[in-house]
Amino acid sequence: MADKEELDSLCKRRGFLWPSSEIYGGEAGFYDYGHLGARLRDNWERMWKDFFLGLGEHYHMIYTPNILPYRVLESSGHVDHFSDVLVQCKRCGNSHRGDHLIEDIIGVSAEGMNKGEISTFILEKEIDCPDCQGDLGEGEDFNMMFDLDIGPKGERKGFLRPETAQGTYMNFAREYRALRRKMPFGLATIGSAFRNEISPRQGVYRLREFRQAELQIFFVPEYNQGSFAEAYENLSTKKIPVLRAGCEEQKKMSLDDLDDLPKFYRYHLGKMFEFYSHKMELSEDKFRLRELSEEEKAFYNRIHFDVEVDMGSLGGWKEVAGLHYRGDYDLTQHQESSGQKMSVPIDGERKVPHVIELSFGVDRNIWALLDLGYITGDRDWIDLPVDIAPYQVAVFPLMRKDGMLERSREIYDLLNSCFNAFWDKSGSIGKRYARQDEIGTPYCVTVDYDSLEDDTVTIREISSTDQIRLKVSDLKQELWSYINKEKVFKNNN
RNA sequence: GCGGUUGUGGUCCAGCCUGGUUAGGACUCAAGCUUCCCAAGCUUGAUGCCCGGGUUCGAAUCCCGGCAACCGCACCA
Incomplete structure (x- = not known):
C-alpha cells in the first residue's frame, strides 16, 4: 500500500509533482507538475480523449475560457448554491454553516436566506454553538468561487469557473447546428477549474486550481437508445464492482442487474468501468462505481455514480470521477436566462435535450495511477500502463x-x-x-x-x-x- | 477557519531543551576510475537551517508574527 510521505518524496525527487510557489513558502491548494508529471498528465489526457471521443460518432473536443461572466454562473445556480453563510462561534471559534444550523436545530428550511436573515434568525431563536453552546457571531458570506473584475475599471463581475461544464452547455446550440443536428452528440473539454476550498488537503486530492476532463452527452431520452443498443449488448453481462445507495457492501453486478436505471445511463457506467479496467489498468478490487444517495447528490442530478479508487496514500476510497444524469436542468436554466432556444425539433415537437455528464478529476486520476502503481520492496517501481508512462x-x-x-x-x-x-x-x-x-x-x-x-x-x-x-x-x-x-x-x- | 504536531542540502533525518569552533550523517546528484546486466566499490566535487521581525556581543537553537505540511474537527451545492 502506498505511503503518502514516501510517494510525495518520490514525486518531488524525480520530477512528477509538488506544491506550487515552493520557493516563496507555497500556497495551499496549488500544485506544479514537473517534467515527468507533465508527460504523464499529457499522456493520460490523450488516452482519455481517444477513449471517450471514440464512444460516439458525433463526440468532439471544445475549449472555452477559464473566466465566466457573472450572469453565466448566476443562471447555472452557482452564485446561489456555491456560496454559504458561515457563522463562527465567539467562544470556541468553530465555524458552521448557518443554513445547516437552522435546518438541523429548528427544522426550518433556510433555503434562500441571506446572511442578514440568517444572523437575525439565529439571534431570535437563540441558536447556540453545537460544539460548545457558546454564542454565535454574525453570519458571513463564503463563496467557493474566486471572483474577479473584468474590464479596465473592473465594472463587470466575473468568476474563475468552478467547473468546465458551463462553457460546454453554453455552446450546445451553436455546436448542434455546426454538427448538423446530430443527436445524440457529445462535447468534451479538458481544462482548469477553480474552487476556493476552505481547507485544501491531501496533496492533489483537493486543490483550489485543478483540472477536469468532462464529456457532456446531449440526447433526447425517447430517441437515443437505438444507436447504442448494440454497444450496450456487448457490455450488458460483464460484472462490475458496484456499491448502490443504501447498501452496505459493494457487489459485482452486471449492467443488466441495474435494470432500474435507464439503459443509456447503464451503457456509460459500463464504459466508465472499461476505462478504469482496460485503459488505466486498475485491478477490479481497487475501484468501484458508487451510487450517491438522495442526501449526497446535488439537487439537479437524477442519478449519480462516482468512480472511487481505494488509495492507500489517502486512506481509502476516494472519488476520482462521476457519471451524472443531469436531466434537462442545465439547458433549461440557460434557455430561460439567456432567452436563447435550447430545444431541438423531434417529430414536430421541440424538446430540450437531457445531459449525461462524464466528469473526471485529472489530478486525482494521476494520483490514483501513482498510488496504485507504486510498488516497494526489494525493488521500488511504478506499474503504469505502458502507453502513458512518461x-x-x-x-x-x-x-x-x-x-x-x-x-x-x-x-x-x-x-x-x-x-x-x-x-x-x-x-x-x-x-x-x-x-x-x-x-x-x-x-x-x-x-x-x-x-x-x-x-x-x-x-x-x-x-x-x-x-x-x-x-x-x-x-x-x-x-x-x-x-x-x-x-x-x-x-x- | 479552529486545535495539536512539525518545518535543517535534491530526499530522509541528527543537532534545538541547556544559544558560541568550519551545522553532522545516510541516500541522491555531477565528473572521473572501475565494472560483461539489476541501487557494488574508489577518488573528487555540488547543494541546506521555511519567511519576516525581536532578544543577545552572538540565534538552526529562545520569543513574536506569517506561510506551509501532517493529524483531528468543521467545510467540500
Whole structure:
C-alpha cells in the first residue's frame, strides 16, 4: 500500500509533482507538475480523449475560457448554491454553516436566506454553538468561487469557473447546428477549474486550481437508445464492482442487474468501468462505481455514480470521477436566462435535450495511477500502463567503453524518433535500471559486447525484469507492438 | 477557519531543551576510475537551517508574527 510521505518524496525527487510557489513558502491548494508529471498528465489526457471521443460518432473536443461572466454562473445556480453563510462561534471559534444550523436545530428550511436573515434568525431563536453552546457571531458570506473584475475599471463581475461544464452547455446550440443536428452528440473539454476550498488537503486530492476532463452527452431520452443498443449488448453481462445507495457492501453486478436505471445511463457506467479496467489498468478490487444517495447528490442530478479508487496514500476510497444524469436542468436554466432556444425539433415537437455528464478529476486520476502503481520492496517501481508512462523506453550502454557508449547513443536516436526515449550512461547498469523502475519506464534497452558483434540488444521489461535479445533492425517494430499490446513481452529462456 | 504536531542540502533525518569552533550523517546528484546486466566499490566535487521581525556581543537553537505540511474537527451545492 502506498505511503503518502514516501510517494510525495518520490514525486518531488524525480520530477512528477509538488506544491506550487515552493520557493516563496507555497500556497495551499496549488500544485506544479514537473517534467515527468507533465508527460504523464499529457499522456493520460490523450488516452482519455481517444477513449471517450471514440464512444460516439458525433463526440468532439471544445475549449472555452477559464473566466465566466457573472450572469453565466448566476443562471447555472452557482452564485446561489456555491456560496454559504458561515457563522463562527465567539467562544470556541468553530465555524458552521448557518443554513445547516437552522435546518438541523429548528427544522426550518433556510433555503434562500441571506446572511442578514440568517444572523437575525439565529439571534431570535437563540441558536447556540453545537460544539460548545457558546454564542454565535454574525453570519458571513463564503463563496467557493474566486471572483474577479473584468474590464479596465473592473465594472463587470466575473468568476474563475468552478467547473468546465458551463462553457460546454453554453455552446450546445451553436455546436448542434455546426454538427448538423446530430443527436445524440457529445462535447468534451479538458481544462482548469477553480474552487476556493476552505481547507485544501491531501496533496492533489483537493486543490483550489485543478483540472477536469468532462464529456457532456446531449440526447433526447425517447430517441437515443437505438444507436447504442448494440454497444450496450456487448457490455450488458460483464460484472462490475458496484456499491448502490443504501447498501452496505459493494457487489459485482452486471449492467443488466441495474435494470432500474435507464439503459443509456447503464451503457456509460459500463464504459466508465472499461476505462478504469482496460485503459488505466486498475485491478477490479481497487475501484468501484458508487451510487450517491438522495442526501449526497446535488439537487439537479437524477442519478449519480462516482468512480472511487481505494488509495492507500489517502486512506481509502476516494472519488476520482462521476457519471451524472443531469436531466434537462442545465439547458433549461440557460434557455430561460439567456432567452436563447435550447430545444431541438423531434417529430414536430421541440424538446430540450437531457445531459449525461462524464466528469473526471485529472489530478486525482494521476494520483490514483501513482498510488496504485507504486510498488516497494526489494525493488521500488511504478506499474503504469505502458502507453502513458512518461518514458516508454530507456537506452544504456552496459559499460562506457569499447564503443558501447557510442552505439547506445545511436540506438537512442533511433528510438527517440518514434517513442519517448531516455538515455543514461551514469552509474552502474543496475543503478540505471533502478532509476527507470522508479519512474515507471516499461522497457530498457542495453547495448553489450554481443551487440557489437551481431547487432542485437537486450530489452528488459519492468514488471518481471526479464530480458530478451532482439535484433536492432527489429527493435522499433517489436517495441511498438509491446506498447500497443499487439504482442506480449515474453522471455522464452 | 479552529486545535495539536512539525518545518535543517535534491530526499530522509541528527543537532534545538541547556544559544558560541568550519551545522553532522545516510541516500541522491555531477565528473572521473572501475565494472560483461539489476541501487557494488574508489577518488573528487555540488547543494541546506521555511519567511519576516525581536532578544543577545552572538540565534538552526529562545520569543513574536506569517506561510506551509501532517493529524483531528468543521467545510467540500
